[in-house]
Amino acid sequence: MELFIGIMSGTSLDGIDAVLVATNGQQAELKASTSRPFAENLRQRLLNLAAGHAITAKQWGELDTELGQAYADIVLQLLAESGISATQVRAIGCHGQTVWHQPLGQLPFSLQLGDANRLAAQTGIVAINDFRRKDMALGGQGAPLVPAFHQQVLGNTKHMRIVVNIGGIANITVLAPGQAALGYDVGPGNMLMDLWCKQHRGQAFDKDAAFGLQGQVNSALLANLLTEPWLALPAPKSTGRELFDEAWLVARLPAAISAADVQATLAEFSACAIANEVAKWPAGELLVCGGGGHNPLLMRRLSALLPNWRVDTTNSAGVDMDAMEAMAFAWLAHQTWHGLPGNLPAVTGASRPAILGAIHLPG
């Protein structure tokens, strides 16, 4: 086993997770983890960017440096907390911060910020980033990438298993015994709930669904949200804030509805978007990871909508639900460092498996 570091800052824009993982490519053992929230000012600038606000080249470059610095800081923090020296770590896999994801059209791209030169130079460790664009250059969506890791760590099962990551966006990995893994984004996870809660409660997210539990699901609004054409598209598919943003939600709100009812309906919408896809497969076990697994309303509704499924978190199968995505990027760094593919063409739609990412040497 070799040590790799994974860094994830996802579409929820809540902050950065970093993990230290021992892996040989087949197994992955979590050795240490740490997290840092984004400063509110940084979070707001990232939200503006993701909303399509104009930005100057100067601001763009400064944001890239600021994020690269934040990634370097969290690695130094992780090393200090775990008592591991930089020389013991083979490489860092850094997802970066997605600021725009455009998988379709004539000029597809997926852009993650966070200067990995700074990360390599300041930590003295090889830093690998930009994991999505090789897959896109091969005609793929560049996302989701975690299904390959889910397959490695949770794929050895004799029963039907689906892993759902509920971050800003929710994505599933289908692990059917004896079959190659499939996976795709299924719709909003926490993204819409977070934005509504911020607007109406001033909190970054609806902790333990306290707000949503005060409301009632509005069935007309729910039905309207579920008519979004993207939801019915066949895989491969991926999405983000570019589609499921404030404007998308506001355009669908009825004139008279309480804020709590909207919150409750958004939780139900996320639960339905996930459950509708899961229900297409023979029943088995649904394992949740990502922050949405801490939302009791979402978990309860998933269980209710999928009565024949055993719904639990990935913790029950031995993989930390909060560390999963960052662990996947540590594993992706392992793949790249050893010249192994990181993508699953059946998932992303790329024409072939490929070695992903850009390698930044510290020397």
Ligand SMILES: Nc1ncnc2c1ncn2[C@@H]1O[C@H](COP(=O)(O)OP(=O)(O)OP(=O)(O)O)[C@@H](O)[C@H]1O
């Ligand atoms: N106790 C809780 N109650 C309700 N929601 C929670 C709780 N804890 C976390 N969450 C939700 O989880 C979100 C963070 O999830 P996560 O860290 O998986 O997102 P992410 O890293 O941005 O993921 P992705 O890249 O998959 O979008 C928060 O924004 C919040 O909506």
Ligand SMILES: CC(=O)N[C@H]1[C@@H]2OC[C@@H](O2)[C@@H](O)[C@@H]1O[C@H](C)C(=O)O
């Ligand atoms: C472009 C982008 O950052 N996509 C994220 C996002 O957050 C969840 C879902 O949408 C998934 O497709 C992806 O993240 C994980 C890490 C992935 O690539 O599997």
